[in-house]
Amino acid sequence: MIVMKFGGTSVGNADAMRRTAELIERARRTGPVVVVVSAMSGITDKLLAIAEAARTRSEDPLSLVDALRAHHEAACRGLELDEVDDLLAPIDDLRDVLRGVALLRELTGRSRDYIVSHGEMLSARIMAALLTARGLPARAIDGWDAGIVTDESHGAAAVLPETWRRIPVSVTGIDSVVPVVTGFLGGTEDGERTTLGRGGSDYSAAILGRGLSASEIQIWTDVSGILSADPRLVKSAVVLPELTFEEAAELAYFGAKVIHPKTIEPAVIAGIPVRVLNTFEPDHPGTRIVRTRTPAGGAEGRAVAAITSKKKNLVLSLESTRMLAAEGWLATVFDILKAHRISVDTIATSEVSVCMTAEARYEAALARALPELERVARAKLTTGRSILCCVGLGMRERPGTAGRIFAAVGLAGANVEMISMGASAINITFVVKDEEADRVLSALHTELVQGPA
Secondary structure, three states, X not given: OEEEEEOHHHHOOHHHHHHHHHHHHHHHOOOOEEEEEOOOOOHHHHHHHHHHHHHHOOOOHHHHHHHHHHHHHHHHHHOOOOOHHHHOOHHHHHHHHHHHHHHHOOOOHXXXXXXXXXXXXXXXXXXXXXXXXXXOOEEEEOOOOOOOEEOOOOOOOOEOOHHHHHHXXXXXXXOOOEEEEEOOEEEOOOXXXXXXXXXXXXXXXXXXXXXXXXXXXXXXXXXXXXXXXXXXXXXXXXXXXXXXXXXXXXXXXXXXXOOOHHHHHHHHHHOOOEEEEEOOOOOOOOEEEEOOOXXXXXXXXXXXXXXXEEEEEEEEEEEOHHHOOOOOHHHHHHHHHHHOOOOOOOEEEOOOEEEEEEEHHHHHXXXXXXXXXXXXXXXXXXXXXXEEEEEOHHHHOOOOHHHHHHHHHHHOOOOOOEEEEOOOOOEXXXXXXXXXXXXXXXXXXXXXXXXXX
């Protein structure tokens, strides 16, 4: 049994849905499949805008819902589906909730998740109806009904252990009927709808894959796998045929957009391969993510398989002689950050200083935390910094890789402001100015991916 997840572009209109249905039918000929779908392309953002319009009363939210319905109705007509009103019935509930939001002028996390959930609910119902109409029996299942149990952290809910007991008894009959499960969605023990965070449909697929002991989890998107760099910035980027879970997790965390970082965790735990494929080039083998591989299996024996770049970060620098032979100094720093709900990405330390990076969204929180941090160190917050990350299994055993990396950075005319290397020894991460990032990325790709192995 395989899990097939299709993103927004794969279900974005009638033509895309037909193409996706053909892929599901082809896979179904060789065994059972479970399908996971995102909302149609752009719909999640539209639902968030509708929710905000209701809260602020800046626009009539019900007229925006009418436009949303028309969009989905057009897809149904293009697919020649029957009983369209039944398929789009969730929209009626949406109207009632929006009236309440407008009346109270309040949009809680619970209400926002309820509103946003309709994107996946609609696409799952349309896809299930399409498959059934084509002769392949299918049924739509909402994430909470599929057994995905979460806490109450609306907007980015955490999956609870009860999930692993519920999924096998909730998603049944897959030998005769194709389940089409809503991605991105779960539910609390009390029956409240929750969302798993943006990009969470990939995560849903991995959760279901683990819960159902799938042989493979397929992430169908609009690119032919994971590339050696962002093709918008590096035209010569190539598809990587194979990566380890470790490599994929590092790439996803530090900027690769193809796969959601959380996707890796359930797959790692269960040891299930993940394959990233292109809906629009279905015969391309894509990228296979596995537990172990030889370096030659991923990037022609190269030490570095891929390079990512993540702009608009903050660097927090702390310097203090109190660090010398002190116990608990770093604990104090992280207690302050925790109190302000600040998450850091990379860290570098010396005897008298520590530097760390955080996403730009934490700028206000860090500004509030600075007075407390300045009680224990000289603190400086720098904006407009990019994190570049070189990832590759071969880095563990290839002498001189770091030298090649930083020589390329120097030739690009940039200065490295911070360096961090993971304990796994498969990545080197460093910081440069935002305006230097693109040319550094290009120089690194030329040297490490296109140059001599």
